[in-house]
Amino acid sequence: MxxxxxxxxxxxxxxxxxxxxxxxxxxxxxxxxxxxxxxxxxxxxxxxxxxxxxxxxxxxxxxxxxxxxxxxxxxxxxxxxxxxxxxxxxxxxxxxxxxxxxxxxxxxxxIMALVAEDEAERISQRTKAALAAAKARGRTLGGFRGYRPSTADRSKGVASRQARADAKADLLAPIVRDLQGAGTSSLAGIAKALNDRGITTDRGAKWHPTSVARLLARMGS
CATH class of the missing domain: 3.40.50.1390 (Resolvase, N-terminal catalytic domain)
Structure with missing residues (x-):
């Protein structure tokens, strides 16, 4: 094991x-x-x-x-x-x-997940009921709360996505090289092989030639 x-x-x-x-x-x-x-x-x-x-x-x-x-x-x-x-x-x-x-x-x-989802739904219902009661009392809810993502926040988001993609490339590199060594060298062929194995992209999507090309670029291939 x-x-x-x-x-x-x-x-x-x-x-x-x-x-x-x-x-x-x-x-x-x-x-x-x-x-x-x-x-x-x-x-x-x-x-x-x-x-x-x-x-x-x-x-x-x-x-x-x-x-x-x-x-x-x-x-x-x-x-x-x-x-x-x-x-x-x-x-x-x-x-x-x-x-x-x-x-x-x-x-x-x-079973545990069903219990967790039920509790989450109950919490959501209680929250909605409390907000409705507050609105009925004339309290203003919602609206702009004074926050917009800063340039730094957006940069962190981009860096985080790039880090996930790099980590995925490191993880998949041995698999892709094995495929290439076995004669599967086209972008479409690699995409099909990864999809057939149930392997997704770093965003959880299916592989396509363009996403394989980006993967190979990250691998330095």
């Missing part, structure tokens, strides 16, 4: 201090050593559990698909309130193991 480890903490402070990360790493290390599974890759996310956008998780799942590995996480219960995370696990077509719940499976995760 091959394993890909995924760790997550909520804040930069926790990430810098190692608080929480060390415990997760130790739990996964003990678990993997006991089974003889070599961890071929590790991904660390410093992100709130409430956010659905988790680029490191997407990289971990992609690595599992590419190398036919099992995703290993330290704890599932602390992530149970995030439906997006749970559904990503369920729908990714990737086998996974949670150290604290080693018997959890895709059915378990699907």
């Amino acid at each position: 091959k394993a890909v480890a995924y760790y997550r903490v909520s804040t930069d402070k926790q990430g810098q201090s190692g608080l929480g990360l060390e415990a997760q790493r130790e739990a996964i290390r003990v678990f993997l050593n006991g089974r003889g599974w070599p961890p071929i890759a590790e991904f660390t996310e410093i992100e709130s559990g409430k956010k659905a956008d988790r680029p490191e998780l997407m990289k971990a799942l992609e690595a599992c698909r590419l190398y036919k590995a099992t995703l290993v996480i330290a704890k599932l219960d602390r992530l149970a309130r995030n439906a997006a995370f749970l559904l990503s696990l369920r729908d990714a077509g990737v086998d996974f193991v949670a150290v604290d719940m080693p018997d959890a499976n895709r059915l378990t995760v699907g």
Whole structure:
């Protein structure tokens, strides 16, 4: 068996201090050593559990698909309130193991995600009811709140997208070179081969000759 480890903490402070990360790493290390599974890759996310956008998780799942590995996480219960995370696990077509719940499976995760979605819907309904009540009392809601993205903010967004694309290129480089070595050299041929394997672009889309050309450019091919 091959394993890909995924760790997550909520804040930069926790990430810098190692608080929480060390415990997760130790739990996964003990678990993997006991089974003889070599961890071929590790991904660390410093992100709130409430956010659905988790680029490191997407990289971990992609690595599992590419190398036919099992995703290993330290704890599932602390992530149970995030439906997006749970559904990503369920729908990714990737086998996974949670150290604290080693018997959890895709059915378990699907049930937990339904509970999380139900709670999110209830919170949304309560919020809408509160806003409607405030509006009925004559309180002005909505409108411009004085913020527009700055040039720096836009630059950070561009840099983030470029970083994701570069990371994807690094991950796919061995696969693409294998395809080229086997005689698949055209842009259309590489696109078809990647799509047939269920591999998506860094934006989650299907491959086309133009996106393959950009990938090769990032690889320096």
